[in-house]
Amino acid sequence: MSSLFDNIFINGMELKNRFIRSATWERLADDKGYMTEELMDVYKELSKGNVGLIITGYAFVLESEKPNPGMMGIYEDDFIDEYKALTEAVHENGSKIVLQIAYGGSQTNYKPDERVIWGPSKVAQKKTKVMPKKMTEKDINTLIKAFKDAASRAKKAGFDGVQIHGAHGYLLSQFLNPYHNRRKDKYGGSIENRARIIFQIYKEIRKEVGKDYPVLIKLNCCDFFDEGMTLEESKYVSKKLSELGIDAIEISGGIAGAVHGPKTVNLKEDEESFYKDYAKEIAKDINTNVILVGGNRSLDKMDEILNNTAIKYFSLSRPLLREPNLIKRWEKGDTKKAKCISCSKCFDDNGNYCVFKR
């Protein structure tokens, strides 16, 4: 029988339990994406709360494209020393930390007139109505290099790994999505082609950081969008990444403007862990670590998934905004479910904190 509190390894990265803080944009970095005291405090508090692994909020890989205010950056070498202080602080408390690296795209409407926003095709995002510029092959190569350089900086800064953000309708997820990706070249059409940019980014990162450095990805199990990526296609992408040697896949779902899919807010008990059936399907056919994100709130439910499926890790976002010490509380024997009510009111101009803590 496996335990949620097992000491466990992801490609040599030793974790003290199977709980992960999923990437959470804190909206607390400065204008250029550099650390602030408030942001540092968030990570110190999380690591003191015994979460095995912390995945940072998404960090933008190209200076020219910052999809949201207060995001962390990783687009230049000056971040290396800056983040050393962050990784050391987290390590002192016994947690591990992985940097999530991302390119946003047309999904946000943050200053769209002040930046060049790339997309797979010239198709406006349904919700934000932002129209991207169709990427040329040269742009695609620039982006692949930016991801590779970001991973290299992350390694130098002492992060225990990197996570490619391939989910939620941001640029890489748009490549997978046939509504956004209407390309006729080798990056469009079949799912092999739509996923090509992700495979190339992964391979370039792997070449750069070596085989012993953890490289993870966050992917949608399905876009829940009429012309979106399907579960079958997500299974293909996951399997291929697993064969290429990715160390873990975090399974999420949906894009902005998605029209169906499970309920993700104000969850009742039987609505928890809302992507579990999809993630279970993906996990059973692949040979890499699968992390389930979304609505993980109760220990007994996660324990059942752990022991009856191939899903071996559980990541949480909103519950750790409400209770950064949640894992420590559980570990100490207070096993009541997370206090988070999944209201999703955590988004705020002054920093993404839980409303019950403001």
Ligand SMILES: Cc1cc2nc3c(=O)[nH]c(=O)nc-3n(C[C@H](O)[C@H](O)[C@H](O)COP(=O)(O)O)c2cc1C
């Ligand atoms: C305030 C906030 C910021 C988020 N920022 C990110 C992010 O930077 N990258 C990402 O992949 N997901 C992000 N997410 C999504 C979470 O990682 C997670 O997938 C989602 O909230 C579902 O998990 P939960 O039910 O435990 O909150 C964010 C969610 C919230 C609430």
